[in-house]
Amino acid sequence: MSAAPQAAIGLDEVRSLEERYLMRTYRRGAVDFVRGEGPLLWDAEGKEYLDFLTGISVCSLGHCHPAVVTAVQEQAASLMHVSNLFYTEPMARLAQRLADSSLGGRVFFANSGTEANECAIKIARKHAHGRGIAQPEVVSFESDFHGRTYGSLSATPNLARNEALGPMLPGFRSVPRGDVASLREAVGERTAAVLIEPIQGESGIHPIADEALLAAREACDESGALLIFDEIQTGMGRTGSLWAYQQTPVRPDVMTTAKALGGGMPIGACVTSPAAGEVLEPGDHGSTFAGGPVATAAALAVIAVVDDPTLLRRVRELGETLRGRLGELDGVEEVRGRGLMIGVGLVEGIDAATIGADLLQRGLVVNVPNPSTLRLLPPLTIESEHLDRAVELIAASIARLH
Amino acid sequence: MSRKDRRHDPETAERVTSIIEAAERAAAALIDKADANAKRYLAEAEAEADRVAAARLQALLETADALQAEAEAVRREAARLLESLRHAELGPQASSNGRQPAAAGRPPAAAEPEEASPAGSGEASGPRAKHLAAVPHPEPAAGPAPWPVPDPDRAGELQDDPVASYPGPPAPEPTGATAAPPADEPHRSDGAAGARLLATQMAVSGYSRREIEAKLREGFRIEDPTAILDAILGPGD
Numbered sequence: 134m135s136a137a138p139q140a141a142i143g144l145d146e147v148r149s150l151e152e153r154y155l156m157r158t159y160r161r162g163a164v165d166f167v168r169g170e171g172p173l174l175w176d177a178e179g180k181e182y183l184d185f186l187t188g189i190s191v192c193s194l195g196h197c198h199p200a201v202v203t204a205v206q207e208q209a210a211s212l213m214h215v216s217n218l219f220y221t222e223p224m225a226r227l228a229q230r231l232a233d234s235s236l237g238g239r240v241f242f243a244n245s246g247t248e249a250n251e252c253a254i255k256i257a258r259k260h261a262h263g264r265g266i267a268q269p270e271v272v273s274f275e276s277d278f279h280g281r282t283y284g285s286l287s288a289t290p291n292l293a294r295n296e297a298l299g300p301m302l303p304g305f306r307s308v309p310r311g312d313v314a315s316l317r318e319a320v321g322e323r324t325a326a327v328l329i330e331p332i333q334g335e336s337g338i339h340p341i342a343d344e345a346l347l348a349a350r351e352a353c354d355e356s357g358a359l360l361i362f363d364e365i366q367t368g369m370g371r372t373g374s375l376w377a378y379q380q381t382p383v384r385p386d387v388m389t390t391a392k393a394l395g396g397g398m399p400i401g402a403c404v405t406s407p408a409a410g411e412v413l414e415p416g417d418h419g420s421t422f423a424g425g426p427v428a429t430a431a432a433l434a435v436i437a438v439v440d441d442p443t444l445l446r447r448v449r450e451l452g453e454t455l456r457g458r459l460g461e462l463d464g465v466e467e468v469r470g471r472g473l474m475i476g477v478g479l480v481e482g483i484d485a486a487t488i489g490a491d492l493l494q495r496g497l498v499v500n501v502p503n504p505s506t507l508r509l510l511p512p513l514t515i516e517s518e519h520l521d522r523a524v525e526l527i528a529a530s531i532a533r534l535h
Numbered sequence: 536m537s538r539k540d541r542r543h544d545p546e547t548a549e550r551v552t553s554i555i556e557a558a559e560r561a562a563a564a565l566i567d568k569a570d571a572n573a574k575r576y577l578a579e580a581e582a583e584a585d586r587v588a589a590a591r592l593q594a595l596l597e598t599a600d601a602l603q604a605e606a607e608a609v610r611r612e613a614a615r616l617l618e619s620l621r622h623a624e625l626g627p628q629a630s631s632n633g634r635q636p637a638a639a640g641r642p643p644a645a646a647e648p649e650e651a652s653p654a655g656s657g658e659a660s661g662p663r664a665k666h667l668a669a670v671p672h673p674e675p676a677a678g679p680a681p682w683p684v685p686d687p688d689r690a691g692e693l694q695d696d697p698v699a700s701y702p703g704p705p706a707p708e709p710t711g712a713t714a715a716p717p718a719d720e721p722h723r724s725d726g727a728a729g730a731r732l733l734a735t736q737m738a739v740s741g742y743s744r745r746e747i748e749a750k751l752r753e754g755f756r757i758e759d760p761t762a763i764l765d766a767i768l769g770p771g772d
Contacts, residue, residue, distance in 0.1 A: 343729070343733075343754060347726075347729050374737070374740040374741075374742070375740060376740075378736070379736040379737060379739065379740040380733070380736070380737065380740075380750075381733065381736075382726075382728075382729030382730060382732050382733040382754075383729070383732065384732065384736065442740075442741030445740070445741060446741070446742075446743070449746070
């Protein structure tokens with residue numbers, strides 16, 4: 134006997150329950166979403182929203198993409214979990230797909246981006262110990278965001294300064310974003326890895342200059358360290374190529390991905406070059422849930438759709454169009470990013486948080502990563518009419534509040 | 536006539552004997568004929584089998600030849616791509632040996648970082664090229680100072696001050712952070728290697744020749760990237 138679906142209780146009661154029972158780690162927008170389809174969301178009262186955030190670049194194919202839904206339903210109906218003590222086909226096939234489409238080595242599956250980065254850090258440290266480095270060090274850029282578990286957090290300079298959560302792990306240092314001289318000075322014989330977001334997402338969409346990436350690659354080559362790209366937000370087609378590094382003049386040794394990988398299912402992956410893939414051995418790392426059949430089946434469905442030159446070319450074209458139109462708006466100082474990973478820098482005096490709240494009221498979901506930036510991460514499958522609508526709404530909001 | 540009388544009738548016995556002999560001869564003839572037929576059928580079947588086997592063998596040989604030709608084509612293509620990659624990664628050495636066609640496309644009046652110093656032309660001992668040169672970035676480098684990183688998982692956190700609970704802003708981004716390093720910096724010798732790797736990665740990712748060409752022109756200030764494009768994509772139209 135199936136349980137009857139519970140009636141929607143409404144935003145006020147949801148907030149009441151949250152206030153009583155959930156830890157206060159989030160400040161949420163005042164919306165109770167109940168349904169999504171493609172680029173659209175609906176709240177409990179039936180109001181429609183255009184989603185230009187996609188759950189922070191997770192639902193890159195839009196909400197409830199039929200291929201992903203079918204994959205999840207079919208896999209869930211046949212096998213949901215057996216642990217990593219046994220073989221399962223979706224995991225093996227996804228590993229092949231990820232490795233063959235990128236660095237050609239091996240894959241470790243995780244449940245999230247920060248866990249994928251933990252694996253990368255572990256690889257870097259063990260690799261360094263193998264080179265006789267007793268106190269290995271990971272170098273990252275200021276304003277990087279790599280996650281909230283302690284290893285990734287320690288590599289996230291701005292959050293690692295929160296002394297209330299200290300002490301952080303030893304062996305992490307940071308240099309100003311894109312500062313080639315500081316980077317070269319920081320990378321030395323103790324360096325295990327340079328960990329980089331090729332386009333910083335959480336700080337407001339800041340692409341790292343090619344020269345800084347080249348300098349990082351060169352410094353790693355000279356010191357024997359590994360170059361790690363955090364492609365948790367930039368990967369899976371977001372920037373117009375399957376992986377963002379493919380638009381740069383460097384190739385990392387290790388890459389992490391998550392967010393859009395599962396199309397809404399929680400999954401992360403650490404992908405390596407062939408050499409780096411030999412570092413971890415049985416017992417070095419593990420996870421109970423990671424690489425489970427349902428999440429990997431979903432990811433296989435996502436990558437089958439995204440790894441399509443036609444779709445990726447369209448992402449580049451739409452991104453160029455959107456950036457161009459946003460750049461022409463009054464009140465916009467600059468537009469940053471690649472593909473459909475876009476940061477809209479507002480002129481001084483316009484509060485991005487106010488604009489973001491107003492846009493939510495108008496039915497456009499965006500994110501405000503800092504007081505002067507709107508972050509846009511629309512579905513890769515967005516239509517031109519949706520871009521038009523979003524630009525109109527942003528223009529109207531700025532005009533009203535500027 | 537009694538049975539005894541018939542048994543002793545010589546004429547009857549002779550007639551029976553002759554009948555039996557005739558039957559035996561007929562049977563022998565039939566056996567011989569059947570044997571002959573069997574041998575003929577067998578011979579025909581063997582001939583047919585030989586013919587079919589020969590035909591199939593020929594077809595297999597033709598298929599094998601075709602597969603071998605395809606494999607050879609794939610091998611040549613792979614070798615070409617590997618060579619492109621090798622050029623991309625070992626550009627300094629290739630250039631110094633006069634084997635690097637792409638260098639000709641660089642504008643002489645530009646900074647020419649990859650040609651400015653031989654410091655990067657040392658032997659490449661690893662799989663990856665060393666001394667990759669810094670190159671200008673096509674994206675606009677100037678921008679507002681970076682802000683502290685807010686919570687990444689706080690979509691919709693729009694009503695509150697997103698930075699109120701975070702420490703102050705980090706050190707301001709150096710104004711020259713994205714500018715090219717000094718001209719005498721030793722690692723600025725090989726933007727061409729980066730350009731080739733970029734072009735290769737973009738080609739593998741499905742970018743069009745036009746897109747790659749634009750990126751090389753804008754990002755690497757290569758006026759005529761034809762040589763790089765031809766090496767990676769094959770001769771263009």
